Amino acid sequence: MIEIENVRKSFGTLEVLKGINLSIEKGEVLCLIGGSGSGKSTLLQCINGLQSIQGGNIIVDGTNVHARDTNLNTLRQKLGIVFQQYNAFPHLTALENVALAPRVVKKQSRRDALDLAREHLDYVGLGSKADMKPSGLSGGQQQRLAIARALAMKPAYMLFDEVTSALDPELVGEVLDTLRKLKESGMTMIVVTHDVAFARESGDRVAFFDQGVICELGPARQVINDPKEERTRQFLQRVL
Numbered sequence: 001m002i003e004i005e006n007v008r009k010s011f012g013t014l015e016v017l018k019g020i021n022l023s024i025e026k027g028e029v030l031c032l033i034g035g036s037g038s039g040k041s042t043l044l045q046c047i048n049g050l051q052s053i054q055g056g057n058i059i060v061d062g063t064n065v066h067a068r069d070t071n072l073n074t075l076r077q078k079l080g081i082v083f084q085q086y087n088a089f090p091h092l093t094a095l096e097n098v099a100l101a102p103r104v105v106k107k108q109s110r111r112d113a114l115d116l117a118r119e120h121l122d123y124v125g126l127g128s129k130a131d132m133k134p135s136g137l138s139g140g141q142q143q144r145l146a147i148a149r150a151l152a153m154k155p156a157y158m159l160f161d162e163v164t165s166a167l168d169p170e171l172v173g174e175v176l177d178t179l180r181k182l183k184e185s186g187m188t189m190i191v192v193t194h195d196v197a198f199a200r201e202s203g204d205r206v207a208f209f210d211q212g213v214i215c216e217l218g219p220a221r222q223v224i225n226d227p228k229e230e231r232t233r234q235f236l237q238r239v240l
């Protein structure tokens with residue numbers, strides 16, 4: 001599981017995480033919602049060690065992410081992360097993109113890596129696009145490719161940061177379908193999203209971020225349909 005204890009993070013004098021406490025159970029889908037600049041992306045980057053922290057602890061399966069002797073490369077194999085912007089290697093095919101990290105990082109044989117890559121492309125519905133370059137794929141297909149690339153490392157956790165925000169509306173559904181499929185498979189996920197309907201339907205719990213603090217945390221339907229905090233209420237009124 002992932003335990004986040006009183007985490008503080010500043011950029012210079014700007015404190016963007018002001019004592020965050022959260023724990024994510026195995027198999028849980030936790031959705032993070034909240035206004036722009038409230039610290040959601042920064043928290044994800046702290047969880048996989050892309051950002052240092054100034055206080056508190058983040059523990060992933062017993063490993064303290066920010067301890068001096070933690071091997072971040074090993075840790076990151078557990079934490080798949082997919083961002084808003086696509087990040088596939090443009091000169092490689094979809095299949096080669098998925099096979100790359102298992103080959104380089106996990107030292108899998110070319111044959112094994114390509115076989116597994118094919119399975120992961122099938123899983124995200126891109127089996128027929130294996131030989132395409134990323135530029136030949138739609139935005140929704142590129143996001144599914146990014147998910148396949150992350151899954152190829154067999155992570156224990158998946159972190160998603162607004163993976164549908166850059167997509168044309170008609171392409172959002174295919175990416176959310178992939179997230180739902182992952183949830184059904186029991187994947188533990190932290191999903192930063194503006195899609196309140198997705199958070200309500202597919203989240204187990206929802207955390208509402210406001211200016212670096214978790215203002216409200218609870219069962220997804222309760223937080224979205226019947227928020228206890230005035231700030232959550234106001235935010236939901238703006239976005240719903």
Ligand code: ADP
Binds near residue numbers: 035036043
């Ligand atoms: P969210 O994802 O909720 O929109 P972010 O975590 O991206 O919010 O940002 C939180 C705050 O931290 C914002 O004020 C943002 O400008 C600031 N911030 C984020 N990344 C950096 C950075 N690398 N350097 C300086 N300030 C940053």
Ligand code: MG
Binds near residue numbers: 040041042161162
């Ligand atoms: Mg963000």
